[in-house]
Amino acid sequence: MGITSNLTLLTVISVFAALFSIIYQAYLASNDLKSLTKILQNLKALEHEFKVDKPRVAIGYGSCSDLYVKAVDFLNFTSGIEESLSQETLNIDDISTEDDFLQSFAYYFQRGAAAERFTSNRNLFQNFVRLAKKSQTAEPRWALGGNAPVIGSRLAAEGADVVLGAKMSSKLKSHLRPDVRLTGSLIEDDDIHLILEYKTGDEWGTLKSPRANRYILHNDHHNPLISSLEEFEQALPGFNPHLFVVSGLQMMDNYFYEKGVRESRIKKVRNQMETQSPNTSIHFEMASFVELELIQLLLKDVMPYCDSIGMNEQELDNLRQVLEFGQISLVADCNPRVAISLDQARSVFKMLNEDYFKHRSSDSRRRMITRIHLHTLAYQAILIVKNNRWKNTKNAAAKASLTAHRHVCASSIVNPDAAFRLLDDSFATSAQEGADRIPFSEEDPVSCWDETFNFDGQPPVEVQICVAPVLICKIAKQTAGAGDNISGAGLILQI
Numbered sequence: 001m002g003i004t005s006n007l008t009l010l011t012v013i014s015v016f017a018a019l020f021s022i023i024y025q026a027y028l029a030s031n032d033l034k035s036l037t038k039i040l041q042n043l044k045a046l047e048h049e050f051k052v053d054k055p056r057v058a059i060g061y062g063s064c065s066d067l068y069v070k071a072v073d074f075l076n077f078t079s080g081i082e083e084s085l086s087q088e089t090l091n092i093d094d095i096s097t098e099d100d101f102l103q104s105f106a107y108y109f110q111r112g113a114a115a116e117r118f119t120s121n122r123n124l125f126q127n128f129v130r131l132a133k134k135s136q137t138a139e140p141r142w143a144l145g146g147n148a149p150v151i152g153s154r155l156a157a158e159g160a161d162v163v164l165g166a167k168m169s170s171k172l173k174s175h176l177r178p179d180v181r182l183t184g185s186l187i188e189d190d191d192i193h194l195i196l197e198y199k200t201g202d203e204w205g206t207l208k209s210p211r212a213n214r215y216i217l218h219n220d221h222h223n224p225l226i227s228s229l230e231e232f233e234q235a236l237p238g239f240n241p242h243l244f245v246v247s248g249l250q251m252m253d254n255y256f257y258e259k260g261v262r263e264s265r266i267k268k269v270r271n272q273m274e275t276q277s278p279n280t281s282i283h284f285e286m287a288s289f290v291e292l293e294l295i296q297l298l299l300k301d302v303m304p305y306c307d308s309i310g311m312n313e314q315e316l317d318n319l320r321q322v323l324e325f326g327q328i329s330l331v332a333d334c335n336p337r338v339a340i341s342l343d344q345a346r347s348v349f350k351m352l353n354e355d356y357f358k359h360r361s362s363d364s365r366r367r368m369i370t371r372i373h374l375h376t377l378a379y380q381a382i383l384i385v386k387n388n389r390w391k392n393t394k395n396a397a398a399k400a401s402l403t404a405h406r407h408v409c410a411s412s413i414v415n416p417d418a419a420f421r422l423l424d425d426s427f428a429t430s431a432q433e434g435a436d437r438i439p440f441s442e443e444d445p446v447s448c449w450d451e452t453f454n455f456d457g458q459p460p461v462e463v464q465i466c467v468a469p470v471l472i473c474k475i476a477k478q479t480a481g482a483g484d485n486i487s488g489a490g491l492i493l494q495i
Helices: 002-047 071-077 098-109 122-134 147-157 229-235 261-274 292-301 313-325 338-359 393-409 482-492
Strands: 056-060 064-070 115-118 141-145 161-165 180-182 192-198 213-218 243-246 281-285 308-312 371-375 379-385 426-428 437-439 447-453 461-469
Touching: 002 393, 056 147, 056 229, 064 071, 064 122, 071 098, 071 192, 098 115, 098 122, 098 213, 122 192, 122 213, 141 147, 147 161, 147 180, 147 243, 147 482, 161 229, 229 261, 243 261, 261 292, 281 482, 292 313, 308 313, 308 482, 313 338, 338 371, 338 379, 338 426, 338 447, 338 461, 371 393, 371 482, 379 393, 379 482, 393 461, 393 482
Parallel strands: 056 161, 056 243, 064 192, 115 213, 161 180, 243 281, 281 308, 308 371
Antiparallel strands: 064 141, 192 213, 371 379, 379 461, 426 437, 447 461
């Protein structure tokens, strides 16, 4: 009888414990939903605080047709994948075989890092495209692609008057917003980008993705030569843009050029930047660069002539490594702490502007970097030089954050039920000892503060830094193009 009583008591306790756990979890979920709803309301208030007065934007270069597939389903097209991978996957830049491709994909997939790679093997690439198009499980779909068309479309959707430097087929042009003016001539065949998308927790063999991201493979022929540049040049006189955007130059990575051709094309981009009015802001959109020589060319002929740079956490770390150590960074933390990212942004800001102050007397066309926009999974961070041309930084960070959710969830509505927040309840402004901590506030979710930078022989430079939380999409529908949409949304409120 005693044993039966004890068992009954244990059963009752277990039932109550389970009920308590369910009720407690529901309580926490309810609190999270209330918190996210309040954050959303305040981010939207900032987003809509100012109206856009139809700024003129010129943006180059290039376009492509994006073919999206679900990565782990598409890569089942062949057997024995795991056997073809080495024990420790390696980064491979020169992708010429199927095994090279699998090794490269595995390297980035298991790190949750975005990657964009060129293959010189046209037959291999065309075979991948053929397999992707007929896949029953990978859910292939086509979309307008390329940094310039995507950023331009976002800016136009937000109220800008956009001129786009790109060549595309009539079929692809039909997917371009009718209010974006295309300057390049029509072509027969578009460059195609094969985009392998994956979600957080996706498994491929023994590998598991720590976050949602994408791997892009291409075999471009138009974009590496910036073939739209000359026609774009002819359309610029008289347009007098408020903003000039340079993008798509990562397509020049690892492409086989005749001697001097790439340098010549980049110098033409530089000339186009140099001839812009001092009243025109110039933004450079970073991307996934893997060739050191190309980044060094851009540091010499492109970045010194822009005011603003946009990038994700991988690209920021890569740029810092090249500036500081002269080497490429293949991958970085896919979800870096705010303090680490801000220190990297400060370092890039400092080094690029030290170069500006050093050479501006001998080259009056050079521009000071006055804006850096960093977009990560968990937050948006924007650094601007105060009393400069950039405005509404706090609002721009909020808009960029909301745009991140909308794009990744493929929805115009931000639903708190479909979101979660990774940004902590407080964060350090730097990894340096004694750095300030900023408490997160639901009522005022975008945190902004001022800092001072000192350059040898120059007056102190006052900057403002704003950090906004991202309401992360729980079920990612698309990650490719997120950075371009985010950058465009941030820029529209600042020009």
